[in-house]
Amino acid sequence: xxxxxxxxxxxxxxxxxxxxxxxxxxxxxxxxxxxxxxxxxxxxxxxxxxxxxxxxxxxxxxxxxxxxxxxxxxxxxxxxxxxxxxxxxxxxxxxxxxxxxxxxxxxxxxxxxxxxxxxxxxxxxxxxx
Numbered sequence: 001x002x003x004x005x006x007x008x009x010x011x012x013x014x015x016x017x018x019x020x021x022x023x024x025x026x027x028x029x030x031x032x033x034x035x036x037x038x039x040x041x042x043x044x045x046x047x048x049x050x051x052x053x054x055x056x057x058x059x060x061x062x063x064x065x066x067x068x069x070x071x072x073x074x075x076x077x078x079x080x081x082x083x084x085x086x087x088x089x090x091x092x093x094x095x096x097x098x099x100x101x102x103x104x105x106x107x108x109x110x111x112x113x114x115x116x117x118x119x120x121x122x123x124x125x126x127x128x129x
Contacts, residue, residue, distance in 0.1 A: 007061035011052075014068035018049030018075065025079045025095060028087075044096045045075060048103035055107060063114025067106060074102045 026042035027035045048071045059067065082095050090096070 004061065007064045008056055011056050011064050011068050014065075014072055015049045015053055017072060018052075019046060021072070021075055021079055022046040022049075025083050028083075028089070041090065041095055045079065045099050048075060048099045051100075051103045051107055055111060058116060059110060059114045060116055063110050067110040067114070070106055071102060074106075075099050 022042050022045035025045045026038045030036045
C-alpha cells in the first residue's frame, strides 16, 4: 500500500489564505489619508473559510483540497473585481452575500459526494476495525 499525504495542512493553508483575502477586502481607503477596517466585510469574506474548516475531518483528501481551492478561487475573483478593479464602497453589496452563497452551495455537494467512508455508512452501525 502506498502512503498517502495528509491533506489537512494544505486545507489549513487555504483557510489562512482566505483570512488574508478577507483582510485585503476589509481594508478600504478612507479618503486619501488612511485605511479603515470594515468588520462586516471581514466576516462576510471569511465566512466560507470558517464553514470550510468544519469539513476538514469529514472530507476525503482530494475532495477537501478541491472544495477549498474552489472556494478560494471564487472569493479571489470576487474580491479582485469588487475591491481592486471597480471599487465603489461595495455599493452593490455582492461582497456580503456571494461568499456565503458559494459556501452554502459547494460544501453540501462536496460533503455528499466526498465524505469519508467511515461517515458514509447509512445503517448507523459502527464499521469494524
